[in-house]
Amino acid sequence: MSALFEARGITKRFGGLTALHGVDFSLDAGIASIIGPNGAGKTTLFNIFTGLYGADEGAVTFRGHALLGLRPDRITALGICRTFQNIRLFANMTAFENVLVGMHARVSLGLLDVLVRGPRFRHTEGVLHARASALLERVGLLRQANEVARNLPYGDQRRLEIARALASEPSLLLLDEPTAGMTGGEAGSLMGLLRALVADLGLAVILIEHNMRVVMEVSDRVTVLDHGERIAEGSPQEVQADTRVIEAYLGTRHSGGLRRRRAER
């Protein structure tokens, strides 16, 4: 039986730069993290998974569907949704409306339904509203439901992005640095929420994260990328002990950290 989500030999070039080089990744259930230094290709990988970028080589399958070449909204409809590294909420819409937009792929109404505004429309809208309220409550934002997204504090915006992604009823959720800029306490409660979601909804999660404490605590599997290559994969303990990983993070005497960082830019 094949994995829920599987990527094979993903290669992506931007002009002369090879951002990803034959990366393999697979996930059956639970939380898998992708870590690596800045510029390692983590977000590029997410963009390929969600259809925002095409890949030059490789294949991605999700529940047997080939994903490469599908439009992002089709991929969302199949059950994969994401958050963004630099928050991309609909800034001038309320928290509630943001979540409602997230449900777009699950709305089966057409233009005619909207113009007729019959019982089918009213029923569907009612269901959407109830679900949006429930989702906001789940991430602890119900009281801020009518707040315009732009005015929410940073941590709330991150949680709203997760609620918006959950609104599309994904079975696989991709989170791009969800705890960036959060305090330790905030990050901890967010991870608590994440684990509850995995347990309750049977959600599979791919997590890009820089906070190693979070990664090691929450992940079932960890994949390490460096310069567009997968240099390690395994349980948190295995990865922590891997010499290549330590090298990538701390640098070796020969290729100093400073030079490496400059090269990444």
Added chain:
Amino acid sequence: MIQTALAIGGVGLSAWAVATFPRSVLVFLLFQASLVFVYLARIPRWLRAGLLALALLVLMPLLGHFNGYYLEVATQVGIFVALALGLNIVVGLAGLLDLGYVAFFAVGAYSWAIFGSPHANLIFGGGFPLAAGWFYLFLLVGLLIGAGTGILLGLPVLRLRGDYLAIVTLGFGEVIRVLANNLDKPINITNGPKGITPIARPPVPFEVPYAEAFYFLVLLIAATVVLVNRWLEDSHIGRAWEAIREDELAAQAMGVPLVRTKLLAFACGASFAGIMGVVFAAKQVFISPESFTFLESIGVLAMVILGGMGSIPGAIVGATVVTVLNLQVLKGFSLWLNELKNAGVVVLGYNLADLPTQLEPAKYERMIFGAILVLMMIFRPQGIFPVRRRARELGER
């Protein structure tokens, strides 16, 4: 309580004043202001709806008897309200800057102009104009042709954004105008710059005078457009449009199909213009490419921006303000200054009759309009009635 009295009194008093001083522009403006007050006042909903219906359905046609021009102004306002609301979908909600919107208006207008006048005989041989009753079917035709043209324009420009989109739509608007100007040969389709006339007017029940009939027709269509706009806005379609305006990439990642949603915005916006084009052609009896210049597109855009992008009351008020400003206030101002000039009034020792013709007030209409726009953008860039985020009743509906 006070507001209720003020609202009823305001509408009644200003209507009475218009009837008493039918030539005073100021008094007519007062009447319009009273309607805005009714909309804003804290009064029961039924009272608000009743007062507005009374003013638009009864008082306005009555006032038309005292000064026929007012009814013409009101009809023009109605036409532009529908146009502004159509453009509001494209620009205000979906965030796609369209500088050639009047092209859809032109397409609708020409569709009835050609078949509702003897002109079609030049193309098809004989049997035209169509019976006047066809007009009502052509309202639907105008809607469909408008929507189709909207999709036609939408398809090639979907990948463009912002400035690039604006330039292409601008070009499209010009193409339609130039086509109208030049399609008089080899086959005479539009009759070129000479325009088409006489265009049939629709049959009217109960022998209502034409001015009133068109007023009611325009009012009916404008009201429908307002309703459809509200329904679209308050649905997953309207939310998807706004999401695209806010962040196209995130919207797509959240499951909004970009192509379909944008095309729908173009089609909906254009269909309102198409239907109003048919009405316009019948109302004017004569149309020519002159009526569909770039300046008209800019005028409608100014209405949307002045009123408040993405806001339905904003588009209505914007359309009213710009139309009344252009048709009445600035013209009235010009007339007044001209009268002073002709009477040879002396101001600060200077006889206005000596004013050189270059300084004729009529020539300043556009400048004053421009100055008003500039001042608005500096002091109230969000528009007269900016979007108010609806607070939702949570958990139930």
